[in-house]
Amino acid sequence: MTSVAEQTSRGRTDAASRAGGAPRRAAGWARRAPLLPALIFMIVVTQLPFVATLVISFMDWNAYYPDERGFAGVDNFRRVFTDINMREAVWTTILLTAGVVLISLLLGLGIALLLDRKFRGRGAVRTMMIAPFLVVPVAAALLWKHALYNPEYGLFNGALTGVWNLFGADRPPQPDWISTMPLWAVIFALVWQWTPFMMLILLAGLQGRPLDVVEAARIDGANTWQIFRTMTLPHLRQYLELGALLGSIYIVQNFDAVFTITSGGLGTANLPYTIYTIFYNAHDYGRASAAAVVVVIGTIIIATFALRTVSSLFKQEPGR
Amino acid sequence: MSVTETGPVTATRGERGERIHHRRDRAGVWFSLLAWVVGILFVLPVLWMVLTSLHSEADAATNPPSVFAPVTLEGYREFFTAGASPWPPLLNSLTASIVSTALVLLLSIPAAYALSIRAVKRWTDVLFFFLSTKMLPVVAGLLPIYLFAQNTGLLDNIWLLILFYTSMNLPIAVWMMRSFLSEVPVEMLEAAAVDGAGLGRIMRAVIAPVVMPGIAATALICFIFSWNELLFARVLTATVAETAPVFLTSFVTSQGLFLAQLCAAAFVVSLPVLVAGFAAQDKLVQGLSLGSVK
Numbered sequence: 001m002t003s004v005a006e007q008t009s010r011g012r013t014d015a016a017s018r019a020g021g022a023p024r025r026a027a028g029w030a031r032r033a034p035l036l037p038a039l040i041f042m043i044v045v046t047q048l049p050f051v052a053t054l055v056i057s058f059m060d061w062n063a064y065y066p067d068e069r070g071f072a073g074v075d076n077f078r079r080v081f082t083d084i085n086m087r088e089a090v091w092t093t094i095l096l097t098a099g100v101v102l103i104s105l106l107l108g109l110g111i112a113l114l115l116d117r118k119f120r121g122r123g124a125v126r127t128m129m130i131a132p133f134l135v136v137p138v139a140a141a142l143l144w145k146h147a148l149y150n151p152e153y154g155l156f157n158g159a160l161t162g163v164w165n166l167f168g169a170d171r172p173p174q175p176d177w178i179s180t181m182p183l184w185a186v187i188f189a190l191v192w193q194w195t196p197f198m199m200l201i202l203l204a205g206l207q208g209r210p211l212d213v214v215e216a217a218r219i220d221g222a223n224t225w226q227i228f229r230t231m232t233l234p235h236l237r238q239y240l241e242l243g244a245l246l247g248s249i250y251i252v253q254n255f256d257a258v259f260t261i262t263s264g265g266l267g268t269a270n271l272p273y274t275i276y277t278i279f280y281n282a283h284d285y286g287r288a289s290a291a292a293v294v295v296v297i298g299t300i301i302i303a304t305f306a307l308r309t310v311s312s313l314f315k316q317e318p319g320r
Numbered sequence: 321m322s323v324t325e326t327g328p329v330t331a332t333r334g335e336r337g338e339r340i341h342h343r344r345d346r347a348g349v350w351f352s353l354l355a356w357v358v359g360i361l362f363v364l365p366v367l368w369m370v371l372t373s374l375h376s377e378a379d380a381a382t383n384p385p386s387v388f389a390p391v392t393l394e395g396y397r398e399f400f401t402a403g404a405s406p407w408p409p410l411l412n413s414l415t416a417s418i419v420s421t422a423l424v425l426l427l428s429i430p431a432a433y434a435l436s437i438r439a440v441k442r443w444t445d446v447l448f449f450f451l452s453t454k455m456l457p458v459v460a461g462l463l464p465i466y467l468f469a470q471n472t473g474l475l476d477n478i479w480l481l482i483l484f485y486t487s488m489n490l491p492i493a494v495w496m497m498r499s500f501l502s503e504v505p506v507e508m509l510e511a512a513a514v515d516g517a518g519l520g521r522i523m524r525a526v527i528a529p530v531v532m533p534g535i536a537a538t539a540l541i542c543f544i545f546s547w548n549e550l551l552f553a554r555v556l557t558a559t560v561a562e563t564a565p566v567f568l569t570s571f572v573t574s575q576g577l578f579l580a581q582l583c584a585a586a587f588v589v590s591l592p593v594l595v596a597g598f599a600a601q602d603k604l605v606q607g608l609s610l611g612s613v614k
Contacts, residue, residue: 138569139587142569153382275462299455
């Protein structure tokens with residue numbers, strides 16, 4: 001990260017900062033001044049609470065037993081690492097995030113390719129595709145849980161009944177979607193919301209593709225698959241990475257869908273939900289903080305790799 | 321000589337080209353049809369939500385679904401009049417979203433200026449610091465903020481939520497605004513400075529025209545994310561500062577038939593985002609990609 005910073009910021013230093021002495025320092029502060037409010041605000045609101053979390057993670061602190069507050073050493077961490085629920089939550093988070101990001105990325109790619117052609121009603125289809133992303137996440141989760149998945153009157157089982165009736169068959173299958181496949185139920189609801197996001201980013205990428213080169217390749221006899229594999233896909237690579245990165249940032253943190261659709265039951269409790277319950281329901285502040293610290297450290301390790309991807313995305317951008 | 325040689329060749333090329341065209345047209349029709357089918361499948365749950373919200377409770381919960389049941393506004397009437405009024409939460413959400421968006425713009429635009437047009441040293445480090453705060457799990461900061469609010473009496477206070485939403489959206493806004501500000505042509509800035517234009521004039525004449533669409537995109541995204549937020553609103557608010565998403569979760573009581581009312585509620589709460597998002601579709605893409613897709 002630093003090496004990228006040094007590469008790109010070289011040559012951006014102004015003549016004023018080379019002058020030296022007091023005027024140089026003043027010029028430096030004049031430059032920094034507009035940045036400071038935002039920077040200080042971010043440090044106070046996001047970093048200070050984390051320091052507090054770190055402190056509390058070494059404390060024995062449960063709101064139900066206020067008299068027993070004190071230093072706990074690494075007890076909380078020991079409990080976090082031996083807690084089977086935490087380990088399952090890590091696994092659930094990985095499955096949920098990877099599942100949603102991969103499926104919505106693939107679907108989004110397919111749909112972006114379909115929409116990257118001129119046809120009647122293209123604008124209308126694009127608008128229809130965006131709609132899921134504009135439904136408030138809690139509302140979407142409630143909609144999927146009650147209006148679609150419900151085994152008695154949900155749309156899915158209703159449609160099954162309708163189709164069975166149409167062919168004169170009786171006793172249509174009426175699965176209880178959420179209890180038979182809880183994690184997939186959450187994943188599908190999220191894929192429905194995030195596919196439009198991926199589609200929009202990939203469509204923008206497709207439309208920035210140099211068309212004359214594609215046309216030249218077609219005239220030279222390249223077929224559609226060859227063009228896709230050797231030209232479109234490499235061009236889309238950075239957009240795919242961007243979609244995957246941003247999607248992961250948001251879906252790793254997902255709380256709404258898990259909270260609403262399954263209430264974290266049936267093996268769908270991800271890390272945000274699990275920590276929320278330790279804190280909000282069990283009121284075990286020490287353990288919740290330790291869990292949060294562990295998650296933050298894990299995130300930092302993963303994010304270091306992810307940030308490298310972003311910085312490579314912005315490397316081509318000319319500095320000035 | 322050359323004419324007789326090239327003549328037939330061009331003819332066959334033309335034929336082959338046409339044949340390929342025909343085949344591509346036929347495939348094209350199928351692809352267009354597929355695009356329509358996929359689009360309808362994706363919008364179907366939203367349409368179903370709207371349709372169900374317009375049915376009576378009895379018609380909403382049938383199996384198979386009664387698509388052509390008579391339309392009624394019963395669900396909406398129930399939502400607005402029966403039980404707790406949804407207006408205070410809706411107004412709270414509106415306040416929190418608008419005020420935090422304004423604060424975000426106020427903080428992010430100068431910051432983005434110091435990261436692009438007159439960049440500080442190590443500006444990429446600063447930029448990545450902002451992004452890295454987005455990657456930290458929000459639950460990690462939840463507990464101390466809750467304890468802080470409890471001790472200062474700020475629990476169930478909309479201003480605490482506004483402060484948090486500002487910090488939640490500030491990194492996104494800084495990234496977006498930076499990417500838009502880097503599009504301002506430096507030559508024009510320098511020319512304006514040489515002509516003796518002051519900072520205010522440069523802002524208005526050179527920077528604003530390029531950046532206004534970017535500000536709109538940033539505001540749209542910040543508004544949507546603040547409006548949608550559930551976890552912090554749920555923990556930090558109770559009856560006074562409750563927001564619309566929190567109201568929605570507490571509204572669900574699994575007793576009896578409630579589907580039409582639920583769909584009406586979900587639609588009402590989603591309406592501001594749906595309207596804003598449809599009105600500014602292209603801004604949505606710019607915003608979601610942090611300004612890297614123009």
